[in-house]
């Protein structure tokens with residue numbers, strides 16, 4: 052009977068410790084990654100579109116030939132312009 056109570060206490064302590072560690076880990080992860088619901092664009096790396104010079108967040112930008120673009124249309128125009136420059 053005594054042994055059963057000791058086992059129950061050990062299980063309860065292990066469960067509480069595990070729960071605490073899990074919460075600490077989750078909090079650490081949130082602190083480390085930053086919540087995606089945070090104010091839009093804050094703390095993100097900004098890059099400049101090579102065509103229109105507008106700054107856009109890196110996650111929304113396109114990268115091609117070492118340059119950043121705000122949209123595929125600007126990427127295409129920029130690359131077309133550069134190709135025609137090189138051929139003439």
Ligand SMILES: [Zn+2]
Nearest residue numbers: 100103121125
């Ligand atoms: Zn652009």
